Amino acid sequence: MSLLDLFRKQPPSAPAARERLQILMAHERAGVRGPDYLPKLHKDLLRVCKKYMQISDDKVSVRVEELGNVSMLEVNIELPGGGAYAR
Amino acid sequence: MSKIIVMTSGKGGVGKTTSAASFAAGLALKGHKTVVVDFDVGLRNLDLVMGCERRVVFDFINVINGDARLKQALIRDKRVENLWILPTSQTRDKNALTKPGVERVLGALRQEFDFIICDSPAGIEKGALMALYFSDEAVIVTNPEISSVRDSDRILGVLASRSRRAELEMEPVKEHLLLTRYDLGRVETGEMLTVDDVMEILAIPLLGVVPESQSVLRASNLGSPVILDSASQPGQAYADAVGRFLGDSLEHRFLTAERRGIFQRLLRRSA
């Protein structure tokens, strides 16, 4: 370490670590029981949707929900352009 | 009623073995008959930290395989009454620990001991799974560092889904957070996650915070659990953690650094 480094103040990095962890963990916790094919399924669904509408990737979500001893696949597709089937 | 407690973390090198040794010694010092069991097959270290490496004749695997009786493998600690060690073997065969074998040995230990402390290997694979599978309570050993926190979260997921208690839909394994290698200086300069950050992310009750300290290395050099060094900060922190585990309400210590002069700070940073 050079003498200069002693006086050069770097911004604290812990807040960044904290934020990254919170985001990552939200993802991992939700995906813990998700089957391996979820990312591929998501991609395929997007491709199909895009045949019929202009939609951005984040408007299609796929996740697995556990209810008692039943696993349900929840697919949410938010139509573009607001309410009343707007186009 | 005897209790099985696993020291687990996912990530390696965070202080599981150090904590298992001190925790077991602490419970024994409080008068509870305690055994600490090494589940880290192939990388056995607990005997070194406990200072009984030269007294190992038979081990956990020998007992599972029926080559030795449990009584022959258990080592009685020379310093602390009520404290015993069950060492593991240096075998490279990771399949040496079988579920029925482990269950049988733990069952026998339950007849004799109040507390059975399981020192888990790193990872979330078979070895770690075997160490946590039969546990009643889990101490999640975590460092204030991003990858350790993430791995702790994953091991919490494993406890909640793949432990025996989860599989049999019993009351879930009780979870405790033990934050170790807490470097106050670096926490205060914003380089390391704070205890509040970690607690907020993992959301499990805090058992204790063990500061980073040279006395841990010294204790393992001497083969004596750091809790026996009651003048040291880690020794006191582990004693507090054991007290809390047994139901005492003790305030957390060592959460703020003593003020250092600028001269000491410079010395420290260039060290």
Ligand SMILES: Nc1ncnc2c1ncn2[C@@H]1O[C@H](COP(=O)(O)OP(=O)(O)OP(=O)(O)O)[C@@H](O)[C@H]1O
């Ligand atoms: N509070 C502490 N202060 C300083 N050093 C520490 C502290 N706790 C543990 N260490 C050191 O960290 C290293 C790893 O500790 P330990 O062997 O207990 O970790 P572990 O989680 O059991 O590792 P593994 O995953 O390999 O089994 C050791 O060198 C130990 O001396």
Ligand SMILES: [Mg+2]
């Ligand atoms: Mg270890």
